[in-house]
Amino acid sequence: MDKIIKKVAVIGCGRISVMHFDGIFSVPNVKLVACCDIKKDRADYYAKEYGINAYYDYKEMFEKEQLDAVHICLPHYLHTVVAEYAFSKGVNVLSEKPMSIDYESAEHAVQTAKENNVLYGVIFQCRYNNAPKLVKEAVSSGKLGKIISCRSILTWSRSDDYYSSSDWKGTWDKEGGGVIIDQAIHSIDLVNWIVDSPVKKLECSIANHGHSKVNVEDSAEGYIVYENGTTYGFYAMNNYGCDEPIEIKMYCENGKVTFGYDDAYIVYNDGTTEEAHQATDLKEVAGGKDYWGFQHAKQISEFYKALFNEKPLEISGKECLKTHKLICDLYKKGKEKYKN
Numbered sequence: 001m002d003k004i005i006k007k008v009a010v011i012g013c014g015r016i017s018v019m020h021f022d023g024i025f026s027v028p029n030v031k032l033v034a035c036c037d038i039k040k041d042r043a044d045y046y047a048k049e050y051g052i053n054a055y056y057d058y059k060e061m062f063e064k065e066q067l068d069a070v071h072i073c074l075p076h077y078l079h080t081v082v083a084e085y086a087f088s089k090g091v092n093v094l095s096e097k098p099m100s101i102d103y104e105s106a107e108h109a110v111q112t113a114k115e116n117n118v119l120y121g122v123i124f125q126c127r128y129n130n131a132p133k134l135v136k137e138a139v140s141s142g143k144l145g146k147i148i149s150c151r152s153i154l155t156w157s158r159s160d161d162y163y164s165s166s167d168w169k170g171t172w173d174k175e176g177g178g179v180i181i182d183q184a185i186h187s188i189d190l191v192n193w194i195v196d197s198p199v200k201k202l203e204c205s206i207a208n209h210g211h212s213k214v215n216v217e218d219s220a221e222g223y224i225v226y227e228n229g230t231t232y233g234f235y236a237m238n239n240y241g242c243d244e245p246i247e248i249k250m251y252c253e254n255g256k257v258t259f260g261y262d263d264a265y266i267v268y269n270d271g272t273t274e275e276a277h278q279a280t281d282l283k284e285v286a287g288g289k290d291y292w293g294f295q296h297a298k299q300i301s302e303f304y305k306a307l308f309n310e311k312p313l314e315i316s317g318k319e320c321l322k323t324h325k326l327i328c329d330l331y332k333k334g335k336e337k338y339k340n
């Protein structure tokens with residue numbers, strides 16, 4: 001039997017939206033029908049490019065279009081506001097990370113999606129890279145044994161221009177923070193996903209060392225103790241001169257792991273090794289950034305497999321609450337001593 005076409009729209013036509021448009025076009029039986037942005041020129045541009053309807057008010061779009069799903073590519077503080085609106089209309093949501101800028105609204109959105117029997121996915125595309133996937137499998141299968149400790153380092157560059165070209169980035173009330181919630185969230189998520197244990201206690205320090213025009217943190221270090229005994233230390237800064245590859249290390253009972261978004265190397269205590277690398281056939285998306293990686297299309301395709309009832313949704317809002325809680329708790333701790 002032919003599948004019923006799913007009609008979808010993208011809300012927020014800024015930088016990341018190209019990855020969503022591209023992903024939507026690669027899924028069979030999914031039709032992009034509309035896009036929405038309060039900046040008229042942005043919505044008009046994509047509407048013309050793709051022959052779809054442009055809206056400048058998302059509520060009007062929900063009224064006029066019969067939508068099955070929306071992709072939320074908005075400033076962080078609007079993610080759950082718009083997701084809740086979509087859920088109330090019975091529309092499925094794939095939201096960009098982070099879920100929200102606080103824990104309570106994210107938890108509430110998960111509950112509302114459940115009550116309305118709709119899907120709520122959150123983008124953590126790096127989980128689909130070959131390197132983290134290999135490490136996740138080696139840990140889940142028990143091959144690596146218990147993870148004793150992990151550490152991650154992120155040194156990226158987000159210039160003053162990056163912040164001044166945005167009306168929401170670099171603000172506590174709209175972005176919800178700086179380097180943790182925007183950049184390091186992916187590496188913190190990878191570790192949290194692989195360790196897969198509740199957090200027992202944590203420490204975090206945040207600072208703004210190099211960005212005089214914004215007052216969110218550009219540097220952070222934290223230490224997390226999980227209930228299973230694993231410890232995790234991280235360092236992140238976005239006032240480095242370039243975007244270096246992220247580095248994650250895990251010291252495990254049966255071996256040592258070094259990995260990032262692209263490559264993973266495992267050396268087991270018995271001398272055997274395993275490695276994984278970024279696939280070579282991944283296509284670049286015009287307007288995409290290297291540091292976003294190539295897996296948006298994969299996650300979007302998985303979201304629609306779940307919508308077509310072919311398999312359960314892997315990276316659901318409920319699943320992502322674990323990392324979201326950690327991010328929010330790191331900020332709570334970090335803000336205790338932060339003055340800016």
Ligand SMILES: NC(=O)c1ccc[n+]([C@@H]2O[C@H](COP(=O)([O-])OP(=O)(O)OC[C@H]3O[C@@H](n4cnc5c(N)ncnc54)[C@H](O)[C@@H]3O)[C@@H](O)[C@H]2O)c1
Binds near residue numbers: 073074097
């Ligand atoms: N997964 C990743 O690797 C990745 C990478 C980059 C950005 N992101 C995420 O994508 C989201 C968007 O980031 P961006 O860099 O594209 O930001 P952006 O500022 O370029 O785009 C956001 C867009 O939303 C529009 N907007 C604001 N309020 C609106 C409203 N009420 N209705 C409709 N449109 C509205 C803005 O006009 C803007 O065009 C953020 O959550 C960000 O963290 C994720």
